[in-house]
Amino acid sequence: MDDNNNNSSDERPTVMVTNDDGIDAPGLRSLVRVLVSSNRFRVLVCAPDSEKSAVSHSITWRHPVAVKKVDIDGATAYAVSGTPADCTSLGISEALFSSVPDLVISGINMGSNCGYHIVYSGTVAGAREAFFNDIPAVSVSYDWVGGKSSVDDYKLAAEACLPIFSAILDEIKNKSYPLRGFLNIDLPTDITNHKGYKLTKQGKSIFKMGWKQVISERQGGKMLSSMEMESDSSARTENDTSTVPAGYLLFKREVRGAVLDEVDTDKLSLQEGYITVTPLGAVSPAETDVHSFFKEWLPSAIQRFSSSAL
Structure with missing residues (x-):
């Protein structure tokens, strides 16, 4: 397959965009336009051909997926009949594009992805799939509110994320970016008057x-x-x-x-007007006290019920 990496003299880093709202979604299109207009990146797009919201990390296993080239100015783009995780997996595989992207960006999602809702999110799964394959990734969501938000807010959200994308790629170039996690970014409804960037942790909302x-x-x-x-x-x-x-x-x-959450988690900080930046891993580990309970419980449970079965 052809892509815009074929120009060997172009030393710009390559970013690949995916999402779960579909390749025609205004959030993705605004993000791509901002990335292209910045002239800092080579831009690839590999996104679902229709909405795949809340599919979590489901993948297509038994059947092939259909792929169609789509015209998006300044980018090489394909629509895929699969899930967000499928799109990322295909896009980084070198089966569709001629090289592996430096960074995968999933979004911009229509609606926030905080707390336990991260588990349901196809947007987050698009980034997580890259993380599974040791490729730096970011999922991006905008806290859309009906009656207050407009499609123009996606452009502002994308522009607000550019410093983070550029900083990540700089760390990648210097081989100093950690591959033990990926980032989930949520942008507040009133993006014009956001209170700044805040590192948060995943809450329980x-x-x-x-x-x-x-x-x-x-x-x-x-x-x-x-x-x-x-x-x-x-x-x-x-x-x-x-x-x-x-x-x-x-x-x-x-x-x-x-x-709702306690203080300093992703959801509450987002509601306070911050752009939240939350490091994530493959799974959320059980809390320490829960692990401690089962450490003592498991041997006694097995012994008790094994004995009673005799």
């Missing part, structure tokens, strides 16, 4: 979800790009199905409450 029975897709509403995003009718369109097929019942998720 989550929306408590329930289910309700509905008679059509439209009655149930639509979960948009993030469970943390307020619905905005102008942001997306809905596909309606007329009635429930014979013999089936329809159930839709609904938000029934929220659990």
Whole structure:
């Protein structure tokens, strides 16, 4: 496959962009335009051909994925029928592009990805897949709020991230960038008046979800790009199905409450107006007291129930 790395005289670092909202999403398009217009990077795009929000780190295993070249000014871009993790895996494999990117950027997501919602996020998975393969990566999300946000905010969000991208690539060039984690960036709704950049830790915030029975897709509403995003009718369109097929019942998720964090975690800092920068690993380890409990519990549990079974 051809890509814009073929110009051997171009010494700019290469970034590859993916997302979970789809290759036509305004967040990705704004990010790519800012990256290209900065003239600091060679830009590749390998993103889902349609929305793949909240698919977490699912991958396509048994079937091939379809790939189509897409025209995006200043970048070499492909739309893929798979998940965000598929897109990253393919994009860094050298099967699609002629070389491995220096940095993978996943986003900009429509809605924040903080706390336990990181587990659901296809955006974060796009970066995590690069991390699995020892390639520096960043996931980027904008805290979209219906009625307050506009597509112009994505450009401001991308520009606010440029110093971080450039600093990472400088560390990569100097071989001083740690590969034991990746970064998750969330940008506040009022990006114009953000309070600065703040290193945070992943918190435990989550929306408590329930289910309700509905008679059509439209009655149930639509979960948009993030469970943390307020619905905005102008942001997306809905596909309606007329009635429930014979013999089936329809159930839709609904938000029934929220659990918030303690101080200095990603969600609270984002709500305070900071651009949060959160280092992540492959998984979130159990807390120390939980590990200590099971360290003593496991031997006694096995002994107790093995004896009782005799």
